[in-house]
Amino acid sequence: NVGPLCRAPAWRVIHNGVDPRVFSPDGPRAALAGSPAVLHVSWSIGESKRLDRAAELLAVGPPGLRLYCVGRHAESRRSWLHDPRVTVLGPKPREEVAACMRGADFLFFPSEGEPCPNTPMEAMACGLPALYHASGGTTEVLGDAGLALGVSLGDDVRRLLETRGALRARALARAPRFGAARATADYAAVMLEMARAPRRPSSRLRRLWSLAGF
Numbered sequence: 001n002v003g004p005l006c007r008a009p010a011w012r013v014i015h016n017g018v019d020p021r022v023f024s025p026d027g028p029r030a031a032l033a034g035s036p037a038v039l040h041v042s043w044s045i046g047e048s049k050r051l052d053r054a055a056e057l058l059a060v061g062p063p064g065l066r067l068y069c070v071g072r073h074a075e076s077r078r079s080w081l082h083d084p085r086v087t088v089l090g091p092k093p094r095e096e097v098a099a100c101m102r103g104a105d106f107l108f109f110p111s112e113g114e115p116c117p118n119t120p121m122e123a124m125a126c127g128l129p130a131l132y133h134a135s136g137g138t139t140e141v142l143g144d145a146g147l148a149l150g151v152s153l154g155d156d157v158r159r160l161l162e163t164r165g166a167l168r169a170r171a172l173a174r175a176p177r178f179g180a181a182r183a184t185a186d187y188a189a190v191m192l193e194m195a196r197a198p199r200r201p202s203s204r205l206r207r208l209w210s211l212a213g214f
Helices: 052-060 094-103 118-126 138-142 153-162 164-178 180-196 203-211
Strands: 037-042 066-071 086-090 106-109 130-132 146-148
Touching (some): 052 106, 094 118, 118 164, 130 138, 146 153
Parallel strands (some): 037 106, 130 146
8 A cells, every 4th residue: 555655636446346247146056055055255264354253153043054165264273164064165266156156045244344345246246145244345335235244143144034035136236336347447447547647746756756766
């Protein structure tokens, strides 16, 4: 982050883009047993991912709950990974992740402070409701297409299952604004704007370039 050194005169928010050729409600659907079948996707096992909350989900969820983990969960060596209700699928290609999203009942996304998380956007494109931690950019991405975690995780799960149909409809309606074509167009527009703008580096930027030998 070079913001403190190179303060831009203008800024744009461009969300990541989802490939609708892969992530959509149509396509292969993984056969995931469970009532509900819950999906957790994580390519990192850092503290901010809150993998510990999966143990809480297993403790308060309905008896038929089954948890499917796509990603590097095994590296975390969490004790809950040995629960018979948990299936560790490991890292999967995008097409298989999408099939899991189409086959699950909801996405469990307790990660905190995510700036622009791809997984909830991909879940929306597949019509999969999310139960998520309301922090970082996740709330901005999901809007009313998911349910924010509250005081009681057990109550949150019940509320999500009761409103799953409406959440799915809102997810599919919201997903197009996060498509890859939109992101590409936004980046192209910003680059064209930058190319056409007169070059007027600030004194601070000129000093930085001088220190760098330019």
